[in-house]
Amino acid sequence: MVVPMEAKVADMTNPNGGWKWSVLTQCFDEEILEHIAACPPPMEDLGDDVCLWKNNDRVRRRLTNDSSCILCGNCQETLIHTLRDCNIAKCIWSKTIATNDYNNFFDADLEDWMISNLKNQSDFGLGVVKINSDEATAESGNWSAVGGVLRDSHGNWLVGFCRFLGRGFAITAELWAILHDLEIAWQKEYTKVIIESDNKSAVAMLIDVSIGSSSSTTLVQRIKEECRRNWTVNI
Template sequence: MNSDDVWIDDCDSLREMANRIEENIAWNVGDGNQVRFWKDIWVHGQGRLIDNVLIPPPENIVDMPVNFFSTLSGGWDWSKIDPYVSRDVHSSIEASTPPVQGRNDCVRWRRMHDGNFSIRSAYECLSAGNGATRSTFWSRIWKWPVHERIRSFIWLLAHGKILTNSHRLHRNLTNNASCPRCGREEETVLHAIRDCNVIEWNSKIHAGNDLSENWQSTFGVTCWYVWKNRNLLVFENHTPNMQDLFFQILYMVVIECDSEVALELVENGTTENHPCSGLVHQIRSLVDRNWDINLVHAFREANQTADLMAKMSHTLSEGLHVFCYPHKDLGYILTADLYGPLVPRVCVC
């Protein structure tokens, strides 16, 4: 073997490794300007769409970006897609988040669930391998059964970091450390949340060691509303009344989901290169609107009705469907729920 043969073998090996790496690089669609619809990998569970078409798309659209195939209303323009793809590919595209203006396209590493590249996973890819002390007090805060924004507030409260007038005075942000509600004492953290005479905590209720979820939720939400109403008075000169309380309760929403992984993604967010970042971004943009949402995990056995309705949607035409009466397929599930039979569950220890 001469030097030319060695060079050719080295080039072939490098080309093969480059191809393996390229096969594991995919795109997360943001605004869809950089990602080629047919020639790049961006649909979950699919490779390049051009390799799995019924008939080749015309030359004038084969290099077009993803946003070319979306509508002005933010959906997919199926008239430009369906003539060339199978029903399975259609379903995969339908499950992908359409382009959203203001978000950049970014690459992700397909061999990692979170989309982040790692040397170890790259080595396993090239070698054809398969791969893939907090204190009790602070841990308890992050497990507090309340909305994420209230949990963050409790964390600041426990650290004494909420911006009371006492703190503002120390930072030279004000020359008056007194409480804006009673005007009698210095506004420390404890005064703002507990000791101010404008606040009426029911001292007849002794929580003691009662750390049930109901008590924890009540305590956390109460502290948060005490501070929120204080800020409404300070910054907007608004004193809340019972009507305000009614609308605050109206905008309290509990969302149940039987996937703990999905809840964690929605609560904590994802990096831009995570495979689900587009969908998670849209969900979080809805969650962050002007309401208080509590995301709750529900066991699958308790979620069978919603689960069946979600599966049923795949057999219906696109658009809004209203059921005035329970669907016939729900009969067994609703009857079982009425009589409350025990459902076995396998727990992995």
């Protein structure tokens, strides 16, 4: 069976939102199917398709001559600009950063800024649940598995999970782990959650005010959608 040229990715999903494996198994070999298994199907609720690459990346790939930020129209749309220095991002950060920390927060380069944010931890208050997730990806074959643990404010184990994903990249596996942890936390009716991850790229995508990377956009959007529920989630 050959996939029609006019077919869209959404055509390969069933009414329940899962992949149409009966069709896909006739079109692709086992290795490709294993990669598809590690990808979340598209969802209409996540909005319209959008351009994924930052303008800075599009200039590098010679797809445009304009490297300015699509949100504020100023500067090059680099990663640090998108995460922190864009006027829209800065407005959000200014509401959460103490005035005496402004200089250190807004003047640091990308690496120092990310390391500082990853090391800083919020106080563990009563009623707060901390999520720690992790992934394992084999160097040979890109086989991925994920796991996660939810603990209370005293560090006591509440619930955990582990899951085999298929073939994929480490960043994709990490995002899957975070998504599963959030789904579990919501089902358990926890209202205050802290997400901790040692994957700098995953954290960057989740605090980005615009859009995630091209290979993980659907997962990033689904995680952000979970975070917008009626609860408090800190990353």
